[in-house]
Amino acid sequence: MSHRFYPTILREYDIRGVIGETLGPDDARAIGRGFATVLRRAGGSKVVVGYDGRVSSPMLEEALVEGLAASGADVVRIGMGPTPMLYYAEASARDVQGGIQITGSHNPPDYNGFKLVLMGRPFFGEDITRLGEIAAAGDWEEGSGSSETRDVLAAYVDRVLEGLAGLPGDALSSLRIGWDAGNGAAGPALELLTSKLPGEHHLLFTEVDGTFPNHHPDPTEERNLADLKALVAREGLDFGIAFDGDADRIGAVDGKGRVIWGDQLLTIYAEDLLRMVPGATVIGDIKASRALFDAIARYGGKPLMWKTGHSVMKAKMRETGAPLAGEMSGHVFFAHDYYGFDDALYAAVRLIAASVRLGRSITELRAAMPDMLNTPELRFQVDESRKFAAIDEVRQRLSDAGARVVDIDGVRVTTDDGWWLLRASNTQDVLVARAESDTPEGLERLMAQIDEQLALSGLARGEQMGH
The missing domain is CATH 3.40.120.10 (Alpha-D-Glucose-1,6-Bisphosphate, subunit A, domain 3)
Incomplete structure (x- = not known):
């Protein structure tokens, strides 16, 4: 027995596809068999499984659990809930060595997928490729694992509430x-x-x-x-x-x-955190405003710019010991008094706590932020075979020209007018551009630089794509 996945579903940070077209129960079963195989070979035996509210999730969960058990993993089923509840169950249970959440995240209703954790670390990149290789070879462990159900919702919510520990009740009760x-x-x-x-x-x-x-x-x-x-x-x-x-x-x-964007939320969290942990490293992603990195430095922290993607962010936090990280997309990671995974319910509680500790309302905190002029994420379709090559060409030209470039994830170019970014999406055949300046004229000049680089690589910012 072996199994071949549809080539587009095994992605950089997770596994994702369209139900009935590229993803179905057979895939879920094969993911279970492959993950259990990797887990057992790494010395583990027990996996916690959760799922989101999509119509297809219970069906995939059933097949996934079958696959895990068939390759000898014992399964703890926590039922429907948010992805961070699965992360919490994996991180807090002493007898569990891996976790899988079935979720389509923010994709349209006909999508679904899997987010995986192994031994407390995000399971991504080569790990996911490996599942495909094991399935194609049918190189699965055999076994008959057990299955049990646990209710973790109440314990999870109580843990999230600890984000308010030690705060005066009267300040909270007026919110x-x-x-x-x-x-x-x-x-x-x-x-x-x-x-x-x-x-x-x-x-x-x-x-x-x-x-x-x-x-x-x-x-x-x-x-x-x-x-x-x-x-x-x-x-x-x-x-x-x-x-x-x-x-x-x-x-x-x-x-x-007014919307408080991901990098602006991180600015609030950073101000609060750096009073408690002076000099700490705070990580923002390559798409974030210069205002964020300036603010982290101003509050006495060490700003670090890193690649976009929840898995690479978590890995970078672990490597640097940073207590806080965040992305424009709204993933926020607290390792300070928490587990270091992205949890929006915990981030919400920490936003309340920050406002109380800083003694300013969220509206005042938002009003104090500089008004930068920036484009939204401009996404345009580029042939899969060209997307990374085009970025390499741009990087080469800029380095020959002596530009100020950060190239950890695409190219981010700083000029006297501000900065611009061009990167390839890891999840779609898309290039993403973004620019930010203090003036409308500056923004125009920056967009012209992006267009010039695209033209030199035979591309243009054509049809705008939605997310």
Whole structure:
């Protein structure tokens, strides 16, 4: 017996495909067999499995558990919940050595996929390629593992609440907050969490529904925050928080309905953290505003720019000992008083804590940030065979010209006008561009530089793509 995966589903950070087209129960079974094989060969024996609220998730979970057991892994099933609840179950249980969450994250309803953890570390890149190789060779361990069910929701929520430890109750009880679960997997955990939080809480769309009837659960797209902004305005709330489909990414709006983007949230977290851990390293991704890195330095921290992607971020934190990291996409990672994985519910609690400790409202914190002019992420289709080659050509030309370049993930070029970025997406046949400046003229000049480099590689910023 062997199994061949559809070539596009084994990706850099996770496994993802379209149900009935590129991904089905046979794939889930093969992933289970492969993961159990890797786990057992590494000396482990037990895996925790969870799933999100998508319509196809229970079917994939059933097949995954069969595959894990058939290759001799014992399975702990924690049922439906957010991805960070799975990470928590893996990190906090002494008898577990791996974890798999079935989730389509923020993709359209017909997608689904798997996020994997092995021995407390993200399982990505070559690890995922290896699952494909083991399946193609049918090189699976044989066995008959057991299966048990555990309820971890209450313990998980209590752990998240520890983010408020030691804060004065009166400061917390005056807060009025809006929450939008977007019909994603955060719903039940959010209901339990807010029932235990001081203050007044207004909840939207906590009913889990894999068809996402109200809006798409991706808080980095401003249009998906319309309901939350309306709620904050209608009720005169202090601020609002939104989650993506599996609650590993956070979005936020202040009391005036202004979006607080990923790098701006990280700025708030950094100011709070660096008072408690002076001189700490804080990691931001290559897409983040210069204002973030300037702020980290100003608060006495060591700013570090790194590649985009939740798996590479976690690996970099482990390597540098950084207590905090974050991405533009709303993944925020706290290793300070927490486990270092991306958890939007915990990030929400830490945002409340930061506001209380800093003695300023979220609206005041947002208002204090410099108004940089930046483009959204400009995404355009480029042939898969050209996307990395084109970036290499740009990098070579810029280095020949003596430009100021950071090239850890694509090319990020600093000029007197600001900076611009061109990188290849790891997950699609897409190039991503972004620019930031202090003036409209500067932004125009930077965009012209991007277009010039693309033209020299025979490309153009053509049809804009959605996420």
